[in-house]
Amino acid sequence: MSAVGAKPQAGGAMDVPATIAGIILLLVIIGATYFLVGPGLMFMALIGIIIGGLAIAFGVHFVPVGGAPAAMGQAPGIATGVAMLAAGAGLAGLFGGAWAAEQGLIVAVVTGAVGGGLLMAITCMFVTFIYVYGMGIPCASGKVAKDPITGDTQTEFKSQGTEGHGLPFVSYVGGVIGGLLGGGGGTLIYIMLLDVYKEALPGMMGALPAQIMPVAVSMAGIFAVGMFLVNAVLTAYNITGTIEGPHDPKFKRFPRALVASAVASALCGMVAILIVAM
Amino acid sequence: MESIAFGIGITALAGALATVAGAAENTESDIGSQGDPNSQVQLAPQMGFLHRIFNKAIAGEPPAYGLWICLGAGIAWAFMAMQINPVLALVLGSALAVFIQGVYATTAYLGRTASLAKFGQPVFVDVLKSMTTVTMAHAFVAIFTTVTMCHLINAALGHPFPLPLLGLVWGIALGAAGSATGNPFYGKERQYQSQKFGAGVPISASGNIVRYAEAGERNSLDNGWFSAKLGGPASGLCFGLIVFLEIWRTVLFEHMGAGWGAIIVGVIIILIFTVIDRYIEVWARKNYGPYAKPTEEGS
Numbered sequence: 025m026s027a028v029g030a031k032p033q034a035g036g037a038m039d040v041p042a043t044i045a046g047i048i049l050l051l052v053i054i055g056a057t058y059f060l061v062g063p064g065l066m067f068m069a070l071i072g073i074i075i076g077g078l079a080i081a082f083g084v085h086f087v088p089v090g091g092a093p094a095a096m097g098q099a100p101g102i103a104t105g106v107a108m109l110a111a112g113a114g115l116a117g118l119f120g121g122a123w124a125a126e127q128g129l130i131v132a133v134v135t136g137a138v139g140g141g142l143l144m145a146i147t148c149m150f151v152t153f154i155y156v157y158g159m160g161i162p163c164a165s166g167k168v169a170k171d172p173i174t175g176d177t178q179t180e181f182k183s184q185g186t187e188g189h190g191l192p193f194v195s196y197v198g199g200v201i202g203g204l205l206g207g208g209g210g211t212l213i214y215i216m217l218l219d220v221y222k223e224a225l226p227g228m229m230g231a232l233p234a235q236i237m238p239v240a241v242s243m244a245g246i247f248a249v250g251m252f253l254v255n256a257v258l259t260a261y262n263i264t265g266t267i268e269g270p271h272d273p274k275f276k277r278f279p280r281a282l283v284a285s286a287v288a289s290a291l292c293g294m295v296a297i298l299i300v301a302m
Numbered sequence: 303m304e305s306i307a308f309g310i311g312i313t314a315l316a317g318a319l320a321t322v323a324g325a326a327e328n329t330e331s332d333i334g335s336q337g338d339p340n341s342q343v344q345l346a347p348q349m350g351f352l353h354r355i356f357n358k359a360i361a362g363e364p365p366a367y368g369l370w371i372c373l374g375a376g377i378a379w380a381f382m383a384m385q386i387n388p389v390l391a392l393v394l395g396s397a398l399a400v401f402i403q404g405v406y407a408t409t410a411y412l413g414r415t416a417s418l419a420k421f422g423q424p425v426f427v428d429v430l431k432s433m434t435t436v437t438m439a440h441a442f443v444a445i446f447t448t449v450t451m452c453h454l455i456n457a458a459l460g461h462p463f464p465l466p467l468l469g470l471v472w473g474i475a476l477g478a479a480g481s482a483t484g485n486p487f488y489g490k491e492r493q494y495q496s497q498k499f500g501a502g503v504p505i506s507a508s509g510n511i512v513r514y515a516e517a518g519e520r521n522s523l524d525n526g527w528f529s530a531k532l533g534g535p536a537s538g539l540c541f542g543l544i545v546f547l548e549i550w551r552t553v554l555f556e557h558m559g560a561g562w563g564a565i566i567v568g569v570i571i572i573l574i575f576t577v578i579d580r581y582i583e584v585w586a587r588k589n590y591g592p593y594a595k596p597t598e599e600g601s
Contacts, residue, residue, distance in 0.1 A: 092341040095489030097502030103338050103485035104478060108364035112478025115471040116548065120568075123461055123552055124561055131561035135552075138568035143475060143544050145575040150483040150540040152582050158487050158532050160500035162586035174580075180592035185504025190586075196579050200572060238464060245467045 038279055046283040050074075053290040061301045065223055069216040070293045076212035077255045077289025078282055083205025084110040084259040085278045087144070088195035088269040093187070097161050100188040100195060100268050102151050106260040107253065109147075110206050114252045116143040117207015118214055122245065125215055133211050140207020144199040148191055155190040163190030168271050173197060188268075198269030206252070213289075214248035217296055224300035247296045254292055255285045309553035312458045316451045317546025320476075323447040325530075325538030327367060327476055328484035330440035332492075332533065333433060333526035334358040334407060336366065337481045339489030342511050344414060347423035349509030354426055356433040356522040358410040364477030366406075367448075368470050370441065374399035374449040375469025382465075392453060396446035403441045407434050433522050440526075448472055451545065459553065472545070479541040487533030492525055500590060547571055 057070050087110050090101025102109055121136025155161045164181035165171065166188030171178060173194045182188050191199070221240035226233050262281040267274050330336075333356065335343045340359040347353070360366050378395025382388055408430065415425045452468040455461045461468065493511040494503045515524050551571065555563035 092338040092489075093505075095338040095485040096342065096494060096508070097486060097490040098505055098508075102482045103489065104364070104481040105338075105362045108362045108474070109478050109482060112364055112475045116475045116544065119461070119463070119468075119471050119475075120548060120552060120564075122463055124556070124564070125462070127556075127561035131565070134565050135561065135568070138565050138572070139548055141572050142548060142568055143479070145572040145579075146540055146544050146547070147479050147482045149575045149579040149582075150479075150536055151486070152579050154483055154487050154533070154536055156582050156586040156590075158536070159491050160590060161490075161502060162590045163583050176587065180594045181587065181590075183498075183501035183504075183593065185506055186502035187505075189502040191579075191583075193580055193583060196576065196583075200576070237462075241462045242464050242467060245463050249467070249470060 038283075043280075043283055046287050050283075050287050050290050053287070053294055057290075057294045057297065061297065066220055066297050066301055069220045070290065070297060072216035073213050073251065073293035073296070074286055074289045076209040076216070077251060077285045077293075079205045079209030079212065080110070080114060080252055080255040081259045081281045081285035082278055083114075083202045083209060084256050085263065085267065085275050085281065086198040086202035086205065086270055087113070087267070088148075088191060088199050089263075089266055091266045093266065094189070097155070097159065097183070097189040098186045099266055100163070100165055100167075100190060100192065101266055102148065102191070102199070106263055106267070107256040110202065110256040110259070111253055113140040113143045113147075113203035114206035114210040114256070115249060116140055117203065118210040118245075118248055118252070121207065121211025122214055122241070125218060129212075129215055132215055133208050136211025136214075137204040137208030140203035140205075140210070141200045142203070144203030148196045148199045152191050152196070161189050163192045164188040165192040165195070165268060165271070167268050167273065168194075172271050192268075194271050195269040198271075201270070206256075209255075210248055210252045213251050213293075214244050217244035217247050220297055221300060228300060247292075251289060251292050251296075254288050258284050258288055306554065309459060310550070312454050313546060313549045313553050316454050316549055317542050319447040319451040319454075320545035321538040321542030323444045323451065323476055323538070324480055324541030325534040326440050326443035326447070327363070327480040327541075328537035329526050329530050329534040330437050330444055331363050331480065332484065332488040332529040333440065333522045334437040335522060335525070336360065337363050337485040337488070339485055339493055342489065342493055342509060344418070345509040346511050346513075347418045347421040350421075351510060351513060352421075352423050353511065353513045354429055354519045354521050355511070355513075355525070356411060356429060356437070357414045358407045358437070359414065360406045360410045362477065363481040364474045367444070367477035367480075368474040370399045370403050370445050371448045371452075371473030371476070372466050372470040373402055374445045375452055376466035378449055378453070379465040388453065388457075392446065392450050396442060396449050399445050400438050400442045403445075404434055404438045407437055429521065436523060436526065444476070448476055455549065459549065475544065476541055479544060480537040483540045484529060484533035484537040487536070488525065488529045491533075492528045
């Protein structure tokens with residue numbers, strides 16, 4: 025079978041030994057951090073970072089990504105890579121969240137989430153706009169016969185020799201949900217790290233809290249961007265190529281990505297915290 | 303009141319800069335054939351279709367633009383720290399970042415095309431000479447406008463992120479918006495112009511891109527001319543709206559309801575775009591197709 029004709033298998037089953045190994049690794053990292061920094065702000069920050077990472081990994085599964093076939097109208101979704109689109113949305117969310125950081129954790133995280141959702145809403149609308157008015161192609165899913173939200177039938181709008189094209193409404197909603205989760209998760213990681221650095225850096229560098237603010241913001245921002253990319257790329261490997269959104273059979277693979285992302289976020293979080301704790 | 307008026311002015315300026323950036327970014331990536339449609343430019347010689355299209359898929363557009371705009375912003379930031387006039391610093395930073403883009407574009411074209419040697423695809427030196435500078439010029443517009451926008455957000459609106467980090471964040475968002483909006487128009491509508499309008503490219507036609515123009519062989523400048531008609535402006539509008547609405551809701555509504563005002567406005571904007579999207583989708587279903595009788599099973 026050629027690479028073009030090969031249908032990716034859904035394969036949502038969890039690999040039990042790998043899952044157990046992942047959970048043990050996660051507990052070891054959490055335990056090691058607890059042992060090194062004790063209970064308190066830094067430990068809670070690690071938990072927040074893991075939750076943020078989980079939100080990002082889960083959110084990326086919602087984003088309808090068609091990759092190269094979507095650019096030719098051969099498959100539904102947005103014509104770009106999984107990790108890239110999710111990163112674009114999540115980082116736009118982080119931009120808004122960081123701006124609202126002074127207004128408290130909940131407001132900042134929700135602001136970040138709405139920022140990510142906003143980017144996805146506008147982008148997905150323009151994707152539909154280009155497909156419909158620029159290329160004369162209606163939206164049609166290749167994975168389901170009916171749109172689960174609107175009930176629109178899909179197969180009769182598919183062009184011959186393609187797997188579908190454009191963004192059916194369920195994919196649009198998936199994209200916005202993905203942006204919301206990505207933006208919120210990225211902002212949560214940023215705020216957690218910012219709190220840690222604001223607390224630890226003045227003593228470490230012998231400076232006033234106001235003086236270390238630019239350093240703290242930059243470090244937290246860079247680590248948040250990095251952890252966002254770690255989680256988005258990990259999830260992209262789990263998706264393998266393209267996904268249509270929450271109705272795609274590949275969506276069921278998300279538990280695997282959650283375990284992997286929890287371990288990766290915990291490890292990255294531990295490093296990010298220990299650079300100021302040790 | 304004055305600060306709000308100032309904020310709105312800066313927001314409008316940032317939105318306008320972002321619109322230009324989005325349009326230039328998409329046109330640059332289409333002339334350079336950088337986004338997902340490049341898979342077909344790379345595939346064509348393997349299927350026996352030799353061509354004169356530029357081929358510089360350095361990376362996906364979002365990480366590539368993340369790098370260039372972060373570089374431009376970083377260098378501009380360093381110049382500003384050396385007390386150089388900000389306008390000059392922004393121009394110099396962007397210009398230096400464009401040279402990096404030019405180096406990447408050159409090596410990418412030579413490397414990718416050389417890898418197709420066994421399929422008989424030649425490296426055209428005149429293509430390299432004439433296209434690289436055009437992509438660099440478009441990249442300069444995209445980088446300069448985005449770096450300037452980031453500088454406005456940082457210096458005038460007081461966003462806490464330093465300039466290079468803002469450059470990275472908005473560079474990745476620029477690439478994401480530009481590639482999502484503009485790629486299908488270049489990939490389907492231009493590269494497969496000979497295929498039926500109003501239908502996706504059949505998988506069996508992959509690689510059979512259009513290689514001839516009105517006179518002679520088609521080159522990437524023709525592609526830039528074509529995508530500048532819709533893909534580029536649509537990408538620009540998309541990125542401009544993202545930047546404008548994101549900053550607008552923060553500047554105007556941040557202080558209402560202890561931060562919840564901006565959130566509620568954001569949710570309303572998302573709902574408005576959802577309604578527009580659904581309207582376009584239903585409009586297409588009414589006007590195009592159906593192409594076959596409805597069946598119950600999906601594929």
